[in-house]
Amino acid sequence: MKHVPIVVLDFGSQYTQIIARKLRESGVYSEIVPYSESIEDIMARTPKGLILSGGPASVYATDSYHPDSTIFDLGLPILGICYGMQLIAQHFGGSVVPASSHEYGKAKLEFIDENEIFKDTPNGQTVWMSHGDRVESIPSGFEKIAISENSPFAAIADTSKNIYAFQFHPEVYHSEYGTKLLKNFAKYICGCESTWNMGSFAKEQIDRVKKQVGNKKVLCAVSGGVDSSVVATLLFEAIGNQVIPVFVDNGLLRANERDQVETIFRSRGIDLITVDASEKFLSKLAGITDPETKRKIIGETFIEVFDTEAKKHSGVEFLAQGTLYTDVIESVSVKGPSKTIKSHHNVGGLPDWMKFELVEPLREIFKDEVRELGLELGLPRNMINRHPFPGPGLAIRVMGDVNKPDLDLLRKADIILLDVLHSTGYYEKTWQAFTVLLNVKSVGVMGDNRTYDNTVCVRIVDATDGMTATFAHIPHEILETISRRIINEVDGINRVVYDISSKPPATIEWE
Numbered sequence: 311m312k313h314v315p316i317v318v319l320d321f322g323s324q325y326t327q328i329i330a331r332k333l334r335e336s337g338v339y340s341e342i343v344p345y346s347e348s349i350e351d352i353m354a355r356t357p358k359g360l361i362l363s364g365g366p367a368s369v370y371a372t373d374s375y376h377p378d379s380t381i382f383d384l385g386l387p388i389l390g391i392c393y394g395m396q397l398i399a400q401h402f403g404g405s406v407v408p409a410s411s412h413e414y415g416k417a418k419l420e421f422i423d424e425n426e427i428f429k430d431t432p433n434g435q436t437v438w439m440s441h442g443d444r445v446e447s448i449p450s451g452f453e454k455i456a457i458s459e460n461s462p463f464a465a466i467a468d469t470s471k472n473i474y475a476f477q478f479h480p481e482v483y484h485s486e487y488g489t490k491l492l493k494n495f496a497k498y499i500c501g502c503e504s505t506w507n508m509g510s511f512a513k514e515q516i517d518r519v520k521k522q523v524g525n526k527k528v529l530c531a532v533s534g535g536v537d538s539s540v541v542a543t544l545l546f547e548a549i550g551n552q553v554i555p556v557f558v559d560n561g562l563l564r565a566n567e568r569d570q571v572e573t574i575f576r577s578r579g580i581d582l583i584t585v586d587a588s589e590k591f592l593s594k595l596a597g598i599t600d601p602e603t604k605r606k607i608i609g610e611t612f613i614e615v616f617d618t619e620a621k622k623h624s625g626v627e628f629l630a631q632g633t634l635y636t637d638v639i640e641s642v643s644v645k646g647p648s649k650t651i652k653s654h655h656n657v658g659g660l661p662d663w664m665k666f667e668l669v670e671p672l673r674e675i676f677k678d679e680v681r682e683l684g685l686e687l688g689l690p691r692n693m694i695n696r697h698p699f700p701g702p703g704l705a706i707r708v709m710g711d712v713n714k715p716d717l718d719l720l721r722k723a724d725i726i727l728l729d730v731l732h733s734t735g736y737y738e739k740t741w742q743a744f745t746v747l748l749n750v751k752s753v754g755v756m757g758d759n760r761t762y763d764n765t766v767c768v769r770i771v772d773a774t775d776g777m778t779a780t781f782a783h784i785p786h787e788i789l790e791t792i793s794r795r796i797i798n799e800v801d802g803i804n805r806v807v808y809d810i811s812s813k814p815p816a817t818i819e820w821e
């Protein structure tokens with residue numbers, strides 16, 4: 311087994327893969343393994359350090375997750391994060407209890423003690439908390455090295471054992487020096503070198519596709535978004551005309567989307583096959599209001615369409631998708647016991663009867679890394695910088711029953727939002743922006759007449775990987791323009807609201 315400088319044990323946190331991503335950003339290769347991985351398999355990777363991830367369980371609960379405790383006797387440096395910290399505290403004789411006040415979101419980290427793991431990061435830095443339990447007492451031999459307003463033990467360490475633990479999540483974007491803290495652990499505590507880069511990743515994926523596919527054909531599901539566009543480009547580099555690019559008009563697209571996607575791919579000399587399956591999707595979704603049921607129907611219908619299309623060509627055994635890690639972690643438990651947040655159509659929505667073998671070269675990485683890879687592969691900027699658009703499209707942005715009149719109403723609102731953001735330069739400054747049709751009607755007054763019409767929510771977020779996000783602080787005059795234009799230009803909408811929820815605790819999409 312190849313040398314893996316850092317092995318990450320996954321206890322089911324939504325953020326576990328981001329740990330690996332942040333280490334990659336620092337040029338350090340790591341692998342994520344289930345928390346139950348055997349000591350033999352861990353040591354076969356000759357690691358220089360271990361990281362114990364966060365997780366949804368409580369260490370004091372009977373159904374909590376515990377690794378082979380031998381990991382604490384290997385003499386390897388260990389960093390525990392949140393649940394991982396609580397495991398360390400419990401293992402070495404400290405105590406963990408439910409916190410009287412849960413702590414979700416930003417906190418200020420105050421150093422108690424100069425420590426190499428904080429090297430070149432400022433005291434008072436912002437960190438991201440997401441926990442409902444806390445360390446009540448620390449084990450003997452450990453010392454408190456940092457606190458926060460709600461966490462008397464925000465960071466602890468037993469430097470004689472090279473064991474460190476953070477109550478906060480250094481891996482998430484909103485921990486402003488988190489990447490540096492992880493790099494300090496890898497570099498100064500574990501002695502790792504910075505040798506990993508994106509160029510090596512692209513070559514590794516092309517070789518993997520060639521090996522997996524051989525001389526068979528691959529149906530490449532293309533949405534026009536950056537993820538599947540990067541996959542299509544990687545596949546064309548790897549296996550040329552064995553790729554069959556298919557774009558499905560599922561009736562859930564934004565205004566003009568189909569034309570835009572076909573134009574972009576035609577301009578790149580890619581002969582895209584467009585399948586109009588809008589009737590099929592809308593008839594299957596009629597009357598369905600539960601978000602997870604919608605997602606399952608959409609995921610299954612996509613595969614039915616791909617299956618029918620594949621039968622028109624000989625030797626198609628594979629389905630390529632632009633599945634990212636974010637799609638995966640929120641849909642299924644990857645390696646640890648993570649909770650399903652929502653079944654992304656291209657992961658949790660795949661039917662059992664599907665015969666295709668999946669080709670998903672981006673499954674371990676995140677949106678911003680995909681963009682970096684797209685630049686490496688020479689994709690145009692308008693493709694790279696496109697905001698993410700979910701496969702289920704407007705089906706998860708019309709609350710409740712999805713029907714054509716509501717879809718058309720939402721399309722008119724959405725195109726106005728995007729027009730204002732493009733014309734004010736805020737499209738490029740934000741990660742994702744869209745409108746949601748709420749199944750809420752309210753009273754309005756227009757031209758001295760009473761109205762009783764629909765409400766649209768505007769959702770604009772800042773993020774880097776979609777795992778955490780904050781609402782975008784757009785100038786009020788721009789929000790006012792968006793509201794005024796939607797209400798004046800779209801019959802049937804008399805109210806516009808702005809979503810000011812971060813992720814967590816909300817998700818980016820409403821369904």
Ligand SMILES: Nc1ncnc2c1ncn2[C@@H]1O[C@H](COP(=O)(O)OP(=O)(O)OP(=O)(O)O)[C@@H](O)[C@H]1O
Pocket residue numbers: 530531532533534535536537538539556557558559560630631632633656697698699700701702
């Ligand atoms: N309309 C579509 N036609 C064909 N494949 C699709 C379509 N929508 C989604 N997919 C497949 O599902 C995967 C995940 O969907 P998603 O909406 O995330 O698109 P994407 O290509 O990942 O782009 P982005 O996330 O940047 O909008 C895509 O990568 C693609 O393989």
Ligand SMILES: O=c1[nH]c(=O)c2[nH+]cn([C@@H]3O[C@H](COP(=O)(O)O)[C@@H](O)[C@H]3O)c2[nH]1
Pocket residue numbers: 605636637640652653654655656698699700701702742776777813816817818819820821
């Ligand atoms: O391809 C996709 N299929 C899906 O089913 C799906 N659901 C959410 N998203 C996108 O994922 C990111 C995180 O969204 P959430 O915070 O709502 O989970 C955001 O960018 C969402 O737009 C999806 N993408």
Ligand SMILES: NC(=O)CC[C@H](N)C(=O)O
Pocket residue numbers: 323363364365366367368391392393394440441442443444
């Ligand atoms: N993010 C985490 O690891 C949370 C740990 C534990 N479930 C708590 O709520 O405190």
Ligand SMILES: [Mg+2]
Pocket residue numbers: 535537632634698
């Ligand atoms: Mg995507």
